[in-house]
Amino acid sequence: MKTRTIESVSAYMFIMPALIVLCLFIIYPMFLNLYISLFKWPLLGSTRIFVGLKNYIRIFSEDPVFWVTLKNTFYFGAGYVFLVTISGLLIAVLLWDMSRFYQTVVKTILFLPAVSMLVCISLIWIWMYMPQLGLISYLLSLLGIRGPAWLRDTTWAMPSIIFMMVWKDMGYVMVLYLAGLSGIPESYYDAAKIDGAGAWNRFWHITLPLLKPASLFVVATGTIKAFQVFAPVQLMTNGGPGDATRVLLLHIYHKGFLFSRMGEAATLSTILFILIFVVTAIQLKYYHSGFIT
Amino acid sequence: MNKVKLIAMSLAFLMLSFMALAGGQKEAEGPKRVTLNIVEHVFTPVNELTEEVIKKYTNENPNVKIEYFNVPFNEFRTTLLTGFAGGIPPDIMAPDYPWIPEFAAEGLLDPAPADVVKDVKENLVAIANSAASYDGVIYGYYPKVGTQMLFYNVDLVKEAGLPTDPEAMEVTWDEFVPIAKALTKVDASGNMTQAGIVFRIGYELTSNFANFLWSNGGDFFNEAFTRPRVNEPAAVEALQYMYDLYWKHGAGDPNFLEFFEAFTTGRAATTMFFSAGIARFSKANPDLNFQVALSPKGRTEPAAIVGAFVWTVSSASANKETAWDFVRFRNNEEHMLQEALVTHFSPSRKSLLTRPEIVNDKYFPHLARIAEYARRRPATVLWAEARETVGRYLDRVIITDELTPKDALDKAAEELKNLIKSK
Missing domain, CATH: 3.40.190.10 (Periplasmic binding protein-like II)
Structure with a gap:
């Protein structure tokens, strides 16, 4: 009994530093955020008025930008998660059969954007997306096509940002899928070949189901990342043209740090937290129920 | 002998300590760090x-x-x-x-x-x-007045057969339309290769709009900042004019380059920007021959929003x-002059406006004249939000052509009303 107590105390002592950091920088700010959301809380000044749920009511009923940002966040999330997952998987599967040398070269090239600074990448892509003078417009002009002003066109602005983010992250997703592929025993494929299964059937019935844990990780973390997209949007379009690329986190930033409305920013942050929580929970539920293969 | 040595060392230590203390005392009496x-x-x-x-x-x-x-x-x-x-x-x-x-x-x-x-x-x-x-x-x-004004490419204006002096460019809205059209070029497929004018985008468009709005007798708010005025007829007319320059007269194109690239590469004949443009444009393209003038005016006096x-x-x-x-x-006078010379913002100290470095400069005399029409952004705590709100709707008229000027400004006014209420 005494030994067990000593062991428990030791265990708690070992996790104490991590627990303190977790409480101080994650748990406490979460509850503080919830608390602030119940106040009219300007960033400047000390006048803080308790307003109860008024900030929530105001956001849902009087803030037209909120609904637009919500729609845009889902648009970005759906486009990004779908494309980054598909492209990462596709590249990983294609690379899998390559020789080790080519695999390493291609992996390195594709992984480079994932470790590059997002801000620098965004600035470079602004130049690439520039109408008339940009690389993409130039390449299109060689085909006789006049490209749009990618970042200033309501239709193209969001897909342009999604495309850049997919380009940046697909190397990372590829590495995750390659790790998943390495865990699939070769004997499964040999058996399937003996049974006469073609490449597509092998992929569909062996590779894809066995990559389920990797897929869940990619989709869940991708969704969280997508819902928190900020830097590329702020740098490339600042939410424009009009509201075409205005996402929830940009709205939170504007409310809190440009307009000094910390109460409303905290309210939006709580809503964002609930959204991410619900979407991730749904994904996990479908994963466990076998809906996601 | 040893005793003498010890006493001598003790005395030396005491003397050094006194000296150190005295020095410290002296420092403590000096000016505060x-x-x-x-x-x-x-x-x-x-x-x-x-x-x-x-x-x-x-x-x-x-x-x-x-x-x-x-x-x-x-x-x-x-x-x-x-x-x-x-x-x-x-x-x-x-x-x-x-x-x-x-x-x-x-x-x-x-x-x-x-x-x-x-x-x-x-x-x-x-x-x-x-x-x-x-x-x-x-x-x-x-210390320095940064006015927003019309920047124009002197070579392109000359090429179009128009007078190049700033006074000739300071015209009314109606007079500016043929100028902007004459400065616009399109290729055989109808694509713009040279813009007559390029506006800015997003919330920065609000600054461009301000010059047109004020020069037409309009404003963003009433004097007490209790009511938005941004959807009054003068404002709608100002936005309609900006919209028409792009969408009716074809002097600008929302799909064209952004103002900075367009102007510095000689693909835009005119643009509207602040005094910082003189240094920034010159740095980006030292061969660019440009001049500044008041932006076109509406029904009332010209206006130049300041930064x-x-x-x-x-x-x-x-x-x-x-x-x-x-x-x-x-x-002080010396540093304000230095700041004006390195930035090409008009100095705010009156005595500097007659200095030879200012009077004989290519830009300062015009900047000083433009500064006579300088107007500050509305002095309200709501300005950051108001600028963003109005900019979002201006974008949807001039850049994306989604809303009419009246609808856009009505919506903007509605949001501004809520902002005022919520503060």
Whole structure:
């Protein structure tokens, strides 16, 4: 009994530093955020008025930008998660059969954007997306096509940002899928070949189901990342043209740090937290129920 | 012998201790050591000047230590806001002047001392007083007037057979339409290769709009800032004019290059930007031959919205007196002239406007004339939000053609009403 107590105390002592950091920088700010959301809380000044749920009511009923940002966040999330997952998987599967040398070269090239600074990448892509003078417009002009002003066109602005983010992250997703592929025993494929299964059937019935844990990780973390997209949007379009690329986190930033409305920013942050929580929970539920293969 | 040595060493130690104590006493009686923090945004010519001024000031005042930080403009506001919110603002700062009402309304700035107030009122141009004030109180020095105006490419204007002097470019809205059209070029497929005019985008479009709005007798708010005026007929007419330049007269194209690239590559004949453009455009393309003029005017007087920064002191500073002393030094006649020359912003000190360096310059005489029509952004704590709100709707008229000017400004006014209510 005494030994067990000593062991428990030791265990708690070992996790104490991590627990303190977790409480101080994650748990406490979460509850503080919830608390602030119940106040009219300007960033400047000390006048803080308790307003109860008024900030929530105001956001849902009087803030037209909120609904637009919500729609845009889902648009970005759906486009990004779908494309980054598909492209990462596709590249990983294609690379899998390559020789080790080519695999390493291609992996390195594709992984480079994932470790590059997002801000620098965004600035470079602004130049690439520039109408008339940009690389993409130039390449299109060689085909006789006049490209749009990618970042200033309501239709193209969001897909342009999604495309850049997919380009940046697909190397990372590829590495995750390659790790998943390495865990699939070769004997499964040999058996399937003996049974006469073609490449597509092998992929569909062996590779894809066995990559389920990797897929869940990619989709869940991708969704969280997508819902928190900020830097590329702020740098490339600042939410424009009009509201075409205005996402929830940009709205939170504007409310809190440009307009000094910390109460409303905290309210939006709580809503964002609930959204991410619900979407991730749904994904996990479908994963466990076998809906996601 | 050993005893003598010991006594001698003890005496020597005592003497040294006395000397050290005496020295310490002397230092304690000298001027108090003061450390000042200064935060300014990144604008290389100004930063270099400030560093030079700091060096001079600290040489003259060896008891003062100055820690100087400059942050990129898009992080500048957040840096100051978080500094104030955390209770550790810089002693001295040079915020964008529209932030003065927000900071001053919360008592975060120290009202300028009487001699600074006197200097601003008597020796600086009127806009310097207005830009540095909130609720009738002056909070510092506005050393350079950054007006928004029409920049035009002299070579392209000449090529189109139009007169190139600034007076000829200062015209009414109606007179500007044929000029802008004459300066526009399209290729055989109808694609624009040279824009007659390029406006800015997003919230920056609000500044372009302000010149048209004010020169047509309109405004963003009523005087008490209790009601938006942005959807009144004068405003709708101003936006309709901007829209028509692009969509009806074809003098601009939302799918064309952004103003900076378009103008510096000679693909835009005119654009509207602040005084900073003179340095920035010249740096990007030293061969660019351009000039500045008042932007086209509507029914009333021309207008030029102003930008630029105010040197001010935090009310939380522990060394306000020294801080103001530095602010005075930084904005004396010599340094204001230097700042004007390196930035090409019109100096706000009246005595400098007659100096040969200013009078004989290519731009300063025109800048000084434009500054006569300078108007500050609305002095309300709501301006940051209002600018963003209006900009979002201007975009949806001029850039994306989703809304009519009337609908867009009605929607913007509705949002501004809610903003006023919520504050």
